[in-house]
Amino acid sequence: MVYAFILHTLFPGQCKVLFNQIYGSDEIIKDDDDQSVDELEKRQERKKRIQFVASQVHSENQFRRSVTNRTIEDDIQAVNQEDQLPEFELGFFRLKEGQPFADDKVVVWFGAGNTGFTLILQKEENRILAENVLKLLIRYFQEYLRVLNQPAEAALKADRVCLILHKLLPDGALVFMNHRVIRAIERELEILMKS
Template identity: 35%
Template structure:
């Protein structure tokens, strides 16, 4: 099962200090960890929300660090993709996997898959026993749909205003945090379904 999906920045934003990242969108699947953990059970709902937000920020910072190292090691220069070249941007994106130990930041061990597309990072946090090839395919599919249908790489793109559309994509491609095995026909019908909703 997927624990959460994130979209966050990986390039400097004028408001942020160096080495910081901004979470633009996050969606957590499954039960609230704070309710399951004995030491956090006494927290108010606002404190649990802040704890969850901090856990997501920790993951985003670790992914930002991994993407920065990957880009430095490769020596490639980032080139702004032209409108309509989102699919090529996803294919050329930096990607990676890392394992987070129990307590860093989630109570159990997790696996993080990330995809760095220009100035954005798409991240899936999964249970350690998940099929990583399936998770990577789902992450690439999600990121490509987000970039193509929501025009996230274009100037003036407001990811925060498009969260309901991202929710629809997640409900179709990652229902309740479950990874789906997709055959060609099912993928086509899913893409038609998503396209018809996004045209509304």
């Protein structure tokens, strides 16, 4: 089960979450047992957790860029010239219990240009399947929203992002898809995006 999907920036400096979808529920821990946690506090706590994960991905991506001497401009230029997906930076890391979630989670992320795509998974989830689904998500986000060229489009067209997520990640479930299923999803998306 996928806990959350995050789409965020990878610009040098502060990381900005452009879109996130939370599928799982997580216990919000309070110091005082007798105080109930209201919805606003839960929402703020979830937002902090999502920002924490996005910042971790951002930090790891910036480190890898500095080591490999790849620049954001190289990726953006490749997208603009070839109209293909650039070479993505792939990463995995584990979030231990209590940091920031109540149980262990695994993070799978892709970064290209100035955009990061992240899935937060339960620790027992299939990471290879998560990687493949994330590649498909990126492909369709680029095709219908051009998020690698203009990451802010994800925030402006959240309905389209939700539609793509719903088709490829139904209720946060990682589903194995063969080429026929993918083609059927492509046809459905094509019809839905035109309407």
